[in-house]
Amino acid sequence: MVKIGWQPIETAPKDGTRILTFSPRAPESEKAPIRINEWRGRDWWCTNAEYWPPTHWMPLPAPPIIPAP
Numbered sequence: 001m002v003k004i005g006w007q008p009i010e011t012a013p014k015d016g017t018r019i020l021t022f023s024p025r026a027p028e029s030e031k032a033p034i035r036i037n038e039w040r041g042r043d044w045w046c047t048n049a050e051y052w053p054p055t056h057w058m059p060l061p062a063p064p065i066i067p068a069p
Contacts, residue, residue, distance in 0.1 A: 005058060012057040014039040021054035036060065 012019060021037040037054060 006056040007058060009054050009057055012039065012054075016040070018060055019057045020060060022056040023052040023054045026052040 006022060009021070012021075016038050018036055018038045021035055023033050023035070026033045033052075035054075037057075
């Protein structure tokens with residue numbers, strides 16, 4: 001069972017699953033302390049992860065259900 005809510009980054013999946021990550025050190029100019037991210041081999045894949053590494057993660061929400069026209 002997958003927990004809902006923010007969890008420590010150490011518990012994030014490292015199998016390439018896309019997740020939301022939170023980087024509190026990201027500067028205001030980035031306007032995105034929360035990003036979609038995934039583990040790629042030895043590090044997190046996202047813009048500027050080497051400067052502002054994520055500290056927390058959570059599963060992506062389900063996409064919206066759009067009724068057919």
